[in-house]
Amino acid sequence: MHKLVCAALFLLLSLSWSKPVITSPSGGPRYKSIFSFGNSFADTGNNPVVFGWYSVFDPVTRPPYGTTFFSRPTDRNGDGRLIIDFIAENLGLPYAPPTLAHNGSFRRGANFAVGAATALDAGFFHERDIPGGSSKFPLNTSLGVQLEWFESMKPTLCRTARECKNFLRRSLFLVGEFGVNDYHFSFQRKTVQEVRSFVPHVVATISMAIERLIKHGARMLVVPGVIPSGCSPPILTKFAGTPPAAYDSKPGCLTAHNEVGLHHNALLQAALGKLRAKHRNVKIIYADFFGPIMDMVESPHKFGFEEDVLMVCCGGPGRYGMNSTVPCGDAAATRCRDPSARLYWDGVHLTEVANRHVADVWLGVINSFTGVSTKQGAK
Template identity: 45%
Template sequence: MAMTSAISIFRFHLPLLAICLASIDAILVAGCYISIFSFGDSIADTGNGIRCNQFDDVGRFPYGETFFHHPTGRYSDGRLIIDFIAQDIGLPLVRPYLAGTDDGEDFTCGANFAVGGATALDKKYFISKGMDVYWTNNSLNIQLESFKQLLPSLCSTDCSNRMNEWLFLVGEIGGNDYNHAFFQGRSVDEIKTFVPDVVSAIGSAIEELIKLGARTMIVPGNFPIGCIAIYLTRFQSDKREDYESETGCIDWLNQFSMYHNRLLLDELGHLRQRHPNATIIYANYYEAAMAIIRSPKEYGFGESPLAACCGGGGPYNFNNSAVCGNGAEVCSSPSSHISWDGIHLTEAAYKVIARGLLGTYTTPPISQSCPKIQRYVLDSDYDNNSASS
């Protein structure tokens, strides 16, 4: 599919009433927030990356086939965690900032600044490490600057009071800082030296948001990268001790993810001490994902939880020569798979993780900042929401 054709199907088909006031009944039921603002990478990107001419494959079928029935710039077959969070709260799906206002809508309900391929650290950091820098120049700092530019149009005066009603999703971010290094052949020992800097960049962004007036933030940790098909393919080993016996994931890579998450938890603890009036919620994406990888059948997934649905063959159905959207074949039932394209997850997996965030996978629990949200979500049906984005 030509790039122009791919972009043409990304136009947002937002119903005329898909504004915050149209969702006021749902918001009152949930008793939560009136807007969501998101920062991150492809895990949360709802259409920014394709507008940066990044990763054209995500602009082709079968991306978006399950819920939207056309590609939207999301790196999945359907909705992402951020989409389910928006639906939890009763808000429209969060619009990508780079969509602008050319479709007649504004960012009253929030904006998504996440960009596929984005890093927590700026490009100059990787250049200083002698790395080949070829990815999008939309680091966390740049995304934050875009938010600052948008802010005056949302609240010309007394932004701090308005921002009390906004929910901020800061991440997942940092994964690409490590992905680029691992795939350029850097050692795990060297990449571990990046982690404090990555965590510091996330902490600085949170500090800046609090200074601007943000009061409630969800900050996700890293996924278990040792269970991701691209890593399993790249780092295949004949040594049994390299793998977790229970899951088949690569143990040393998962240990790396947990190292990042430990440092991030420490940073969030320090931030809570410095800002007791802010609610900083850690979202444990790692354990939420591991729960379904350890017991896939319990959550409705098939017997091969590590293999991609859309891929080019091999033991984990991932092949760099035939990637999803460009030469790969797609499975007949994405909802029975956890992995979508060998890097990102399916809508079905993201849905389970999003539901898990209402249970034991957030610290402090989301229900503390939004007491009615769990009852609201349990009484609602995600799939009755229209594909409005």
């Protein structure tokens, strides 16, 4: 009897903690694979391969990265799972493997995202004397380059036009979160108004990428917006000498930098609307990245965060727990006691608990947009 009771309790707990898996009307998994493009918000291990020798100095390859969930560094920028990981779990799919660091099959998904990737090609930044990211290194990892990687992989995924059509229509494509690095790198040398003028170029590049994926056979695309950069600790640290009037009264974000993000998201949503009208047989979903982060920033206690919500969990000495000479992973860096009580992990990157909240918001939109049912799954 004791064993039966324990078994029943275990089953009850498993069901209560499991996540809904998006399914088709027939009851099977709605998607057979997931393909992800993006930057460090989505990179699951490409960065160290892309930048080779430089990765030796990359802190994400060292503890305490990955300690919350994986118990070891996995080359993810965080203490545990990323948004893409939670989405894969919810869809009943394996974590999308990094294309440059995985020797197995990509039939169930692939992750092309690379830390520091931009939407615009490196040449755009070279021409404007903007350092950082792709323009700092000889390798270009822009959205266009990642699309070329997908196109090179496609023949290994499907052979005939019919096979590709059937395969890719059951695949979920995540295109983003492009724009964040384009703007953050540009803020280093350009005024906010100058950076704002780059927004149409970034949005046009994302739109062209979506068109290319649709031409290849993609029928379900999720396109995230950008974050509130004015609430990002690296930006707040960079512009620490800004006059008080430039900040909102609560919680202390830079208003003008956030406005660039709002402008980007507005133009992106308008562009996606035009693409939907043009491709009526394709589902194109806008995933709000700005709103969920602002919710956590403005109401930290609601999410179990500490009052000083802009303070990072892992880093060096400084107002926001950040110091350019002492990054998270450095021997001199300090780490907060409980990452689940923080929004930010090491700067712009979120903690696992924050990533989970964003993923839940996006999955809610995906589910309502596709009109599919949900059932409890093993994840």
